[in-house]
Amino acid sequence: PPSAPENPISTVNETSVILEWSSPRDSGGRGDITYNIHCKKCSGDSRKCSPCGSGLHFVPRQYELAYTKVLITDLLPHTFYTFNIEAMSGVSELSPSPKQYLSVNVTTSQAGETSLTLNVILKERKSKDSITLAWQGPERINGAIEYEVIYYEKNQREQNYTVLKTRLNSMTVDGLKPGTTYVFRVRAHTDGGYGTYGGEIELETSHEVLRKYCSTTQIHLLLTIFILVGTGFAKFMTQRLHCGYIKAKQDPDEEKMHFQHGRADSLFLTRTALSSMKLPGSRTYVHPHTYEDPNQAIRDFAKEIDASSIRIERVIGAGEFGEVCSGRLKLPSKREICVAIKSLKAGYSEKQRRDFLSEASIMGQFDHPNIIRLEGVVTKCKLVMIITEFMENGSLDSFLRKHDGQFTMIQLVGMLRGIASGMKYLSDMNYVHRDLAARNILVNSNLVCKVSDFGLSRVLEDDPEAAYTTRGGKIPIRWTAPEAIAYRKFTSASDVWSYGIVMWEVVSFGERPYWEMSNQDVIKAIDEGYRLPAPMDCPLVLHQLMLDCWEKARSDRPKFGQIVNILDKLIRNPSSLKQLTQSSACSVILLRQDANAQDCLTVATLEEWLDAIKMGQYKENFSAAGYVTLESLIYVNGSELNKIGITLPGHQKRILSSVQNFQTHGAHLQV
Template sequence: MDFFAGVRPLLFSYVLINGILITLQTKEEVLLDMRATGGEMGWLTWPLDQGDKPGWEVVQRTLNGSQFYTYSVCNVGEREQDNWLRTTFIQRRPAASRVFVELQFIVRDCNSFGDSSVTCKETFNLFTSESDADVGTTFRKGQFKKVATIAPDEITSKNELHINTETRVVENLSRKGFYLAFQDIGACVALLSARVYYKTCPATVKSLASFPETVAGGENQALREVSGVCMDNAISEELPRIYCTVDGEWVVPVGQCQCKSGYEEVKDACQECQAGFFKAAASGDKCEPCPANTQKLNSGALVCPCMDGFYRAPTDPPTGPCSGLPSAPRDLVATTTQLSTGKLLLSWQPPEDTGGRSDITYSIECQRCEGVVCQSCGEKIRYEPASTGLTDTKVSVSELDAHLNYTFTVEAHSGVSLFASQATPRANKPPSTSVLTTSLLYTDPPKITSMRLVERTSTSLSLSWDVFPRPRVQSRPIRYELTYRKKDDNLDVTTYIVLILEKNFVQISKLAPGTAYLFRVQALSSDGTPGGSSMEEQFETSLEERLTQNNTAVISCAAVGGAAMLFIVVMVLFLRRRKRNSHTRQGPEDTYFSSSEQLKPLKTYVDPHTYEDPNTAVLKFATEIHPSHITKQKVIGAGEFGEVYRGILKVPGRKEVAVAIKTLKPGYSEKQRQDFLSEASIMGQFSHQNIIRLEGVVTKCKDFFKHAMIVTEYMENGALDRYLRDHDGEFASFQLVGMLRGIAAGMKYLSDMSYVHRDLAARNILVNNTLECKVSDFGLSRVLEDDPEGTYTTSGGKIPIRWTAPEAIAYRKFTSASDVWSFGIVMWEVMAFGERPYWDMSNHEVMKAINEAFRLPAPMDCPSAVYQLMLQCWLQDRSKRPRFGDIVNLLDKLLRSPDSLKTIADFDPRVSIRLPSTSGSDGSPFRSVSEWLESIKMSQYSENFTCAGVVTMDQVLQMKNEDIKNIGVRLPGHLKRIAYSILGLKDQTSTLSVFAV
């Protein structure tokens, strides 16, 4: 069958156009380019001889004088197709652990082949195999591992050509080279182009640091750290680093370089500062012109020194301008505002020349003269606000004595005044002080400033007060007038009592108990005239008589309140006893496991296999969806019956939602169709937030009948085991237990419906974008009988040994108790971040170990309470295992008490890190670091160990946690895995096996 019949002209025109498009420059290093080779690729096809129905064939065409080759295969009429096309050996650059495979291809529509469409496919598979050398024409399928299922976005009909371009990533390459292989299983495919490349971050200069070309990191090293070297005359406090992304882009520079002092950045280089400019420190700043009053030096200056007569203050930056000394203040004036009370106001004008500074302050000096003798005023004089450090040009002076002369000196200061002794006076510089002499006379009495209560009784009050200014010893004594009255007196008939006193204190007797009085004190002048008065103050006598009455009232109230409280307590105890007697004594959380007397819920599930026609069950339990409401987008997996797509469901009147679409592959048998539809009939009966939700099915439309579909809700994060492996060490125990609680709740719902799952495993748990876990994959599930110990007995078929209870393996009998065993394995998978149960042991070894009472050890950092629940799930006697209701209750308790998760189960690194993790495959110690890393599934760090110079196992044994971090192992889970494995290696004295433990 000629694949290109009717479509070749379109094909060649596309290649010519696309040939221009692919010449765009990208950050890619090409390892293989099928189109650029322009000649026979020499790729290997398998099987070598297929008679009249060959597999992949090379087709040669001429375009613009150049040879053009494609590979095609089109055996759609034949069953059981398995055609392979393998590339030549592709050499890998050592650092390129992640490569991209870009494919351009055409896939023919199966509907265009008529009757041949029964076995026709519309997808093909991409495989890869690593090797340290070219194996020539030797080909073994077992050496290849699948990369992806390649599905077209658009398929080609007889008259309309659609060329698809898909890019896939091959991760974790570690050997010298690899092969790509394309497997056809019955499609009509033409491979037009295959291009293999890896991305690099190009050599660059950023922030004055030079970075070499670097191969982009892989899945496990999304950001590759690269060290750089500073350019000439540039320095950095820390080693300059930058990160290369998987897309070949430089991001997040750290520790940037900066030009040294005396240099500035000019076009990714450091150049000397020009003459008259300076730069004091290493920084990213430009050189600055020398500031005012400084000397201009030659190029490359670090600072500009001050000119003669100018200075920098100690607090000035060495890069700032220089300034001179201030001149004297001007126009000093004294204003006698209250001369009779010994108070005046000094004011002045700022200096005419501030020396170029704004930090001008002033100080006041005072001298007191009696006759011809002058001395410092000392601390007696008061200045408001102060005598030094003044920023305002005025100050208030008080506490002056009468009949004395005072001389005041005001001086201006600035930050450079300390250099005054070194200064060379500048021409016409005025003096820095001003002098004023004034004479004052003190005559008026002082004023009262405050009153205070000294002592009180029920009938007397003792008061004192302060005066200002205080009289001198030689001065005439001051007299005081004290006036007081009761506060509550009627103002119209108020009685005032007036006392004339010689002292500034008094005791007043014969007052009423518990009564407030108002007091006022005034100082009298020498002629008896009242001077400054105090504020009116209130004071109160004590309450001794009233206190006795109040105490009696308080005691009476307390007695009444106590009697009421006693009555309430008696009533509460009576009601509680009555309520306890009316209910059962055992609550759902009083015991760890449910009692055997608990009632079984009503069975609501109906087995679709009891229906003679599966379509009847589908119509009853599933909603039929019109195919026009469904849009397929991408292949996201391959199920038992066909491909699984991500798509969109848009039903009129409802919001558009993302869905997963399971398809029934062409050429199905009637039994396969019944099994396919029965899964929808099963899912349609469930409604629980932790069970995958069925949106509907497509079965009735004539054009789509052979493409029957099951449509479910879309879970963004996919299968739980893969999701946990991709996020190893990123979740706390509390979050992992929360995931397990959701799974247990879903299984309790199924168990309450007398339903057994049979295939409970982390791979069959789906996770959405809110980390909610939902049970899925009901292909192996069967209903239980009404008997609570009902089982499902199978006559054959596959059993997932690592997840299946021993009685189910031995007797093919499945119960909810066997699902509990499987749940224990799921718990181990979750706490071990997706590790494979029983590691690389064979199924036979697993069964033998379980029968000999071996149980999986606790994963790293697994809470003890969680591991104890696992062990309960793995009890040999199934009747003693907890039920899912008990499991949900226990997990709820743990989540309500996070402290219960802090106690960690005992951990043995020799057993818990994928045995044999401390010995080679032949029982001897590991021969190389790469062999050891591969055994613990950490081979992605082989290059990190090599670059750090750790190339022998003896060096590995000397490593500590800090050493592991320093070579680039950042993920907490990976760090612990490597560290614990090293600990196990140190403890190893002989070959270790599971059974020895």
């Protein structure tokens, strides 16, 4: 059997504790090591101990843990606990030797006045990848109150829990998997300490996209009521609300929230809960320049850190305003963590200081697993610093070049999915990045990709990627949409164009987009319809998604939410990545209005036609709708494509353009 675990670390937070440890020094020659946690609680000076019983909550679990970390909640205040951590393998029960434990002793502190239990009282199934929760806060509190939401995926053997914090009585949890059940619990925290977690609630994300419909007048009415309730006019809760929620192919037993018939079904909200709730989808990024005092934006969105808590270790790069270093951050009652430290070079002006810290006031508004996390700022000493989480593998472009060809296609798609999820979050917050590129994506030790670089002055003055200058600043041409280059029209749609370039960078393992072409040549080629060809060994579906992102018309490009859904389907069905892109002159000809039909005599079936125009992923859609021959294409139009299930504007445009050409030259295209 394995020896006992080693090097325990315990972090106590009033009535909860996080235990961490190292693997056993001797594994017994086996790789199936798991861990069991045995708990005893002791009361009084005599330290009389007894088993803890079933009142505690272990996340992800108490027994057969695969990880060396566990969160234990719902401990009693002012109580001494002993946790014995046992390493197990498949032969442990067969050993005659006594079991070996790693013992950890902790004493909880007073939970104080927030020992109340919070339960979710409103739950709304928002979309495929997010869920909104709301709860009733305590009626009387002293000082500020904060809520902590913990959630994890149900029935996942290797569970990873996530803890989110908010000062509101509601929270939208983003970045979830479609059609997946999650377990949620909520507790409160005041100056008196943490309360206990409420009961578990299980909620499942949607399988279908939730469509909301509200008239402008109704939305204004809702906003007015929320504002008035927040200032004490609770009587407006009885106003008639007629904002309905409709869901395509709705399951009859699905939990949902309705506002109909002048009442809120299954909704019991106090003034406190309702006044702090946000309308679904109303969370919006606040630009620091909207503040009369820029320092107030820093105070609102970034936590001030004492410089003595930071230990700078080594320089890892240079930023626009100064050096970037790695180091350690040790805050009171928390364990030491690795961080990245951006510092402002000496001799800075007040404008440079303001611009430097604006990135922190932007970053501090974001909370998503695929967005770089702000730890805090140092503004009260001469060396001004921004502290973020440390990403061990650095920027994505250099990381891919260093490991050229070493990752499978499914791993690359996983990276792309993470980036798209982070961009969907930013897009939902109405934040436009403007400089999405592989160099601005950071990678941690688990290959998780996170979007970074939120500075308002995004591009270095000497950056070779920004050699093309327009009025208002320099632009990274190779990653920028045509309308943004020509008219400085930056939107989430222009970020989608940039995402397509990032896809190309990832699949090509960090190759330079457009190779050695000059910036002016790139602008000219794009305007004439040129698009980057598929990288070597690129799956057909991925290159088609790139082409969709590079549609000339902004409205024809997919939304980030659609991109996430497409990549999720590819991950669930890896065989769809096996068909590689092949160059086809016919695919170009079939899309041109002046096509020479004689060049495409090899297109004999509907399946070949779909492959030729790079729409092979829709073969089953056409077949299920009864389209099995080329002759049947004469009946295809826009509304018919919607029925077939082809809804992306760029895909519809491509298919209809080819159909129109086919209808003109159809007789020549048949064998």
